Amino acid sequence: MPRWDRWSRKAKRIWADTGPLRLGFTLLLLAIALLVARYSWNLPLIVAAERGSYDVRTTLFAPRVDQDPRIVMIVYNDQTLIDTRKRSPLDRRTLAQALRTIDAMGAKSIGIDILFDQPQDEDAELLAAFRAMKTPTWIAYANVATNDDQIIYDQQQFLDGFVRSLGGTAVRPASIRLQVDADGVARSWPEPAPGLPELLTRAMEPVPGYARYQGSVRYRMAASEDRPAFASLPIDLFRDPAMAQALADQVRGRHVLIGGDIVDIDQFETPMTATTARTMVGLEVHAQMLAQMLDGPPWKRLPNGALWAVAALVVLAAGLTSLTELRWFQLLPYLGAQLLLFGGLPVWLAWRGVDTQNLPAVGWGLGWVIAFLALGSAARAVGAQQRRFAQSALGKYLPRDIATQIVQEPEKLALHGEKREIFVVFTDLEGFTKLSHSISPELVASLLNRYLDALSDVVLAHGGTIDKFVGDAVVAFWGAPIARPDDGTNAAKAAYAMWQAGEAFRRHLPEGVASIGKTRVGLHWGEAIVGNFGGEGRIQYTALGDSMNTAARLESANKSLDSSVMASREAMERSGLDWWRPMGRVVLRGRATPVEIFEPAPDFPASDVHHLQDILNGLLTNRQQGLSDLAALVARYPDDAALQNLYMRVEHTPSGEAYVLD
Template sequence: MATTPADQNDAAEISYGTAATRIARKVGWRQLIGTAIVLLIALMFARYSWHVPLGVDAERAFYDVRLLMTAPRVPQDPRIVMVVYTDETLEATARRSPLDRSLLAKALTNLDKLGAKGIGIDILIDEEQPEDAELIKAFQGMKTPVHLAFAANATNGVYVQPWQESFMRDFLAKLKPGNVHPTSIRIEADPDGVMRSWPSRPPGLPPLLSNAMARGEPKDDPRFLTYHGSLLYRLPQRTDRPVFSKLPIDLFALPEAAEMLRGQIQGRYVLMGGDISDVDQFDTPATRLSKAGESGTTTGLEIHATMLAQELDGRIPRHIANTALWGAAFLVIVAAVLAGFTELSAARNAIVIVGSVALLVATPLILQRAGFDTQGLPMFGWLGGWTLAFIAASSAGRALASDERRFAQSALGKYLPPDVAKQILRDPDKLALHGEQREIFAMFTDLEGFTQLSSQIAPAMVAQLLNRYLDLLSAVVLEHGGTLDKFVGDAVIAFWGAPISRPDDADRAIRAAMAMYEAGERFRREAPPGVPPIGRTRVGVHMGVAIVGNFGGEGRIQYTALGDSMNAASRLESANKKLLTTLLISGDVVARSTLKCVRPMGRITVRGRSATPMTIYEALPDCDLVQAAALTKILENFDQGDADAISSLRTMISQNPTDLALVNLLERLERIGPGGSYALD
């Protein structure tokens, strides 16, 4: 029956829903809900950390650092000069507040003759003084455009009283007509007292000082009239030459002295105000991050100079849209969840964490350098949100992985020894997903007469006996560090040396063979009443190169070993029946082993290896080392042509009349002669 796209979508939704339910059950609904809540908190923090207590402090600090790291280093600005009242000026004039207006009047008159492009005055004329008439006359005679400071009570009620505002308005009215214009000297610090942004423009105030002075300049951008973004500070190329030059106002009191400074004034914008140690001083990102006492603070006049220079340069950083900030926060959380859920080794996990942190730190820096306004970009929020999401996802991932690990370890534990299973779970690469050439110790077993036995008893009893037998032998393999390949009827196929090899794999394989024989004997003794006699367990072990890995088709694979070594081990197991032995071990295995509990049983050739005789040994569960040494000597003498070797073997047989393997060995030696090899069919 054909399916429609709608049916397929429904099936997909059911599949996804089932998967989600299965994950929820493994992780636990309570932890899943808790994880979702933490992820939501992480997302909100990654977006709104600039609005969270403590978070905003960290964000401001990070912003200050990247602002200074990307700030251009420039020579002294040739467009702007500051003419300032200094502490020395106050001492010389014996005036502090208000400032000496007679000195201001003289300086304005002399500056007007020096060709300045414009003059901005960051001094409020907000109360009557005896020298006001002199100052008014100077203002009325100005040919250079002058922008005089103005502030309103409505927008600066702390420092400007209504009567002061009224005086300023009356004073400005007296200057009309003329070339003097009111200007706002408003600046705004952040709650931590640092100047980072351009001020707001409340209605009712005249144009901002920088807007007024830069009007008509080639790079003047109308957007600066309402711009409320970041102040872009610049750093001096040389510590002894600040970005803006400062000249004491005293130098311009006399015409002769002022004329000598024409080169410092002509064609420039002149900003006049105070550079007094305890008045109108502010923190900037540079002063905040500087060492104590190194840079001090910055005057309000220099803040205005910075804004004027930024406007003259036309530097308006690009705004980052709110949707982009939400998208970035979402991506940060998704990346953290993926990193947390992905199970990695400790080294790779460290690389992911360090790399993620580096990317989150570098991205705002790159954006700042590329001309974006990153004030408001939540770098600390990203780091905090990523950390919260990573911890939450890791916790949920560990719960899920723990359940899967228990299942995987249980499954691997049925085929691999516990320590090997644990190593593979820690480092899955150890279990190759493709064939690889490995040197292994292969083992085949067989339960003598089981096929005939199974036809004599009920199927249920056959299953019970077989399961019990295979369970005993599987346990032996795993206890000795072997890998279970498969079961073929009553036969167990196993190997050592893959997926993880050990130096003593040869010893482990031989010990496992002897333990299997003993387990088989115990199985025979414990057979239920009414079960016909059960035969012995026979084992063959050989060492050689095999192709080991996962083989099979899509969706169904088996970890197994392929190659001549597996075939040779199978032939050795089969040879037990004809040689009347139980535990045949190839000479290659014995050569790698440190065990002495083996006795030589001559040489044989098996089907498929007729050109390569195999020296074989029989493992001795009872470990009769005296007999093993004596038999070794007899065979060495026989191969050297010693006629008495056969007699010595007959004597050994007479002492062990029930040892049918020795009898069989005697018959083979008499047939093949010294140095020969007995061919098995």
């Protein structure tokens, strides 16, 4: 059976056999697994792991670049603070002098990451430098609403006035707001905030596609330690225009970012910090975002539909894995393939340049585990329920070895009907109904139980399945729930042994009990629908179909045939035994098609079996000779009532036709 069919059947069985409470709990867990596999970045206990996983991928595949020729950082460093004897605010005379020099060098744009939020003695000189600027210049702007930890109301009022005083110049305000996650790491471009102008990097170089971009910052890493990704020059070098001319090539045509690179001030952790132990000043974060814009289109993310599809695939794969019937070592290749798929996909996407922030890499793994455990526990619960059912019921009508196998593999005991080829045995005890009217009910029950126990022992000893008891009748079959190569042999031997058990029973009746008739047995092979039937409240493992009816009619035919055990040709040919003797063709009661019948006769000489078959075959060509030969054979066995009955039937049946039983 294809593996998908087994998965499907097992899933249907779990669905059907799981109680409402457990089923609801399982579905709830599957829903949780799906949500975890999709929204793990929004779950408090998982988001830290997702961020860590993302940081590793970002560090692993961050572009290793030479020094960027498009951007230069001009910085106040710790030596500048020592020389100017100012730490906060930064010395504005130095800035004014540097701006005049940079403006003359032909910079493409200038972005200043310094807040002018309080008055200084050098403000007039700085404002004069700003008003004289020809290079497009943006100065830092912030407000209390978005940055209340660094600016207060009075500072914002001064900053607003400072910006207004530059109206009509080449100098405009820009937001320097950067965004960090709850763990303090700057991974994403900041979201737009009301009351703030355009972000500094977007203002310096507007690029289509980045106007509303809020994805991840694509950090670059230096290809070598001695050449950082962005050139960083001390601002002191630009105070004297004559000395700064040597640096003109470092500025001309480039975007210039001016700000602080001071120990322990404006430092940001990045996705690479955990690996490199290096933080990044805010000015360099702006440089990274500006370089990202200049590199090309925004970093793409997987669409929402694709994330849902992968989450559903995760749950489906976990469910199918939990329902598989493979052993652990056979399961390893499938687990390896899923680990490669769900564990490798985020890495592959990051390598291909896809933004994997908010990609639930850890969530896929956790969702898989939840779904696997949810369906696995449901399957184990159903399996335990089926084992309890099997242990309580199978031992009553299945052989021990088959019952043990069913307990180990409950799915072999179909809880629905399935078509099987089986050997069917019907028995009936002649005269028991009449006897039961003449003795006490207690004795009837005692005798019936003893008789049925004897025949049941025969069935189970020969590997058969007890279908049912109908009064004193026993119905059994071979070939289900587990079929074995020797089912035909066992069924035939059991049919004969059941007749013998019946004979032993009638020889050992209690004193005072009238004699009882023989046990009649019918054996047939054919197709039947086998399974548990009867509804939820009361079920019975049984077989239904024409083969059952044929076996019953063969049993009943024994009375008309003066025989005890009778089998169809279909059962005889598949029994693997050579003790059968042909008993002609008959039309069973209620049937129109003739049936060739055979009787087990282990003591009947093989030579006479072949002779009898030749006689029956010869009747079609020379009826008189055949009748004469059959009469001679019957005469040699005067006590064989079944053989004499055969002669009677042949004698009274037109040539080539079958005897019709009443």
